[in-house]
Amino acid sequence: MxxxxxxxxxxxxxxxxxxxxxxxxxxxxxxxxxxxxxxxxxxxxxxxxxxxxxxxxxxxxxxxxxxxHPEVIGSIYFASKKGTSFGAPTWQEVELAELIKNSIPSIEKIRLVNSGTEATMSAIRLARAYTGRKKIIKFEGCYHGHVDSLLVKAGSGLATFGIPATPGVPEELTSHTLNLPFNDFSAVEKAFLEYGKEIAAVIVEPIPGNMGVVLPENGFLEFLREITQKYKALLIFDEVITGFRIGPSGAQGKYGINPDLTCLGKIIGGGLPVGAYGGKEEIMNLVSPEGPVYQAGTLSGNPIAVAAGIATLKELLKPxxxxxxxxxxxxxxxxxxxxxxxxxxxxxxxxxxxxxxxxxxxxxxxxxxxxxxxxxxxxxxxxxxxxxxxxxxxxxxxxxxxxxxxxxxxxxxxxxxxxxxxxxxxx
CATH class of the missing domain: 3.90.1150.10 (Aspartate Aminotransferase, domain 1)
Known part of the structure; x- marks a missing residue:
């Protein structure tokens, strides 16, 4: 009952x-x-x-x-005794960043945020700033948080402009989103043939988990890496789910692919609210205060969430x-x-x-x-x-x-x- x-x-x-x-x-x-x-x-x-x-x-x-888990609960307890939030840097933020960098080779610099949604939103803004382009390719059934420009219906066209999937999202905000079928090589190729010079990035869950678990077909992720490089667009792996779950280097480690940017969340917070985006140093250096791309958060790098994340990753990285x-x-x-x-x-x-x-x-x-x-x-x-x-x-x-x-x-x-x-x- x-x-x-x-x-x-x-x-x-x-x-x-x-x-x-x-x-x-x-x-x-x-x-x-x-x-x-x-x-x-x-x-x-x-x-x-x-x-x-x-x-x-x-x-x-x-x-x-x-x-x-006792190690995670213990870390939360001892961190909380020192205070819940400072709005200032802590040494634990550095330790978590280093743990992630040492595990995921494509991440040279990383910024902590509060959720997977914040991570994907920030990565897309950064990709547009870096490339000077507006359009984004995403895939039907891949969920990247409730970011306005990514909440589009699963369209049947090969390269149709997105239609908002929820009231409250103006069509102008999704008009630069191309929504394609996952695992469809030809749809991606056609989109780049038509809009290649306008595409800032392809964002993808390398192993989608939000339409149920769907595996990438042989060569699909490699194809995305090749075509984005060919057209000088960025490849963003949304590993909010797969990061540290598929393995210590995420799905990118499993498939041997280095994306330009990676979004993380979930496991790196040990059950507390957290997210992160990171990638090549050249790209990440555009993030404020080092560069002009603004992104901020009062609770980003929260010491309790970071402590839980460190404890979780240390357990996972044991032999x-x-x-x-x-x-x-x-x-x-x-x-x-x-x-x-x-x-x-x-x-x-x-x-x-x-x-x-x-x-x-x-x-x-x-x-x-x-x-x-x-x-x-x-x-x-x-x-x-x-x-x-x-x-x-x-x-x-x-x-x-x-x-x-x-x-x-x-x-x-x-x-x-x-x-x-x-x-x-x-x-």
Whole structure:
């Protein structure tokens, strides 16, 4: 029973739009009311009614170590005893910047901000200033925060100008955004042939996680690197999700590609609000106060968030960490595949490291349009039934599931058993 959650939701509706502070939390896509949580412990979440769930949301990615990791909590405690914010530099900011630089070779200088949205917004402004151009290429299904110029609908044209996806965004702000299908080589080539001298940058999630997990086709990211260099445009990797999750050097390390700018968030804050953008020194030197491109933030480099980030990265960079994470994530994927095979279900699984999505479609998912063939009604039923089995999944077909280092064999086996039970009941 979730009586207290329902009571809190009724109260929330009177004070907060939709009763939530971020839309997906409302659980509308799965035809449910949101669950209000009390605390997290390792791989588990406990709601206000005392129900316990194995958690595959992990705060949408940041909690790669699991909930309430002692090193992270300890760092937050000791940092907070010294003060919550100074509005001035701290030595911890330098340490976090160095940790990131030493792990991601393409980042020569980095600026801390407060969210992934701030990071992408700032990177785009910087790219336009550096190139003197206005147009940006993004891809359907890739989410880069709620930046006005990036909130465009998934258009069907190869190189059509974006249309605002939300009221309140003037078309003039999206008129310089070209929205293309992910993994579509020819669409990108046509866009550059027509607008090459006007394109400031291509921004891409190297492994998209916001239409569900979608893998880049062989050569696609390399192609983006080559064509941006050919036309003297910048390549921006939005690694807010994949940074330090796919590996110590992110997706760019996995694929061996050096973008011009990288956006980070989530894991580098250890569960506290943080973001960052960084890249080549020549480009980053344009950022104020060194250069003319203005960007600022009262809480940027907040000492508590930075302390949590440092503790998280130090844990991740210990030997064998990513190997353990890959082992447990692969075990989950294999288990789900065996269930699908036994039940003769044609559903698709995409996995990249410790992020995966089970798509309720028989079609291979390689872009936004193929992801949209998923049966969202069936997923909603699946989500609700999994919740009753004590498994908390992202409340949307089009989101990534996240595995943490706190998930062990026991949690994985229970999850696979629950998936088998639920899918067998549904079919």
């Amino acid at each position: 979730r009586i207290k959650s329902k009571e809190y939701f009724k109260r929330a509706l009177k004070s907060i739009p939709g009763g939530v502070n971020s839309p997906v939390r409302a659980c509308k896509a799965v035809k449910a009311d949101p669950i209000f949580f009390e605390r997290g412990e390792g791989a588990y979440l406990i709601d206000v009614d005392g129900n316990r769930y194995i958690d595959y949301v992990c705060s949408w990615g940041p909690l790669i170590l699991g909930h309430a 064998g960490t990513y190997e353990r994470l890959e082992y447990i994530s692969e075990k989950l994927e294999k288990g789900i595949r065996e269930v699908l095979k036994e039940l003769k279900l044609p559903y698709q699984i995409n996995r990249a490291g410790s992020m995966l999505t089970l798509f309720f479609t028989k079609k291979e998912v390689k872009d936004f349009q193929s992801a949209l063939t998923s049966d969202t009604e069936k997923f909603a039923i699946f989500w609700q039934k999994m919740l009753e089995e004590g498994i908390y999944l992202p409340p949307s077909q089009f989101e990534a599931w996240f595995v943490s280092l706190s998930h062990g064999e026991k949690e994985i086996e229970k999850t696979i058993s629950a998936i088998y039970k639920v899918l067998k009941e549904m079919h």
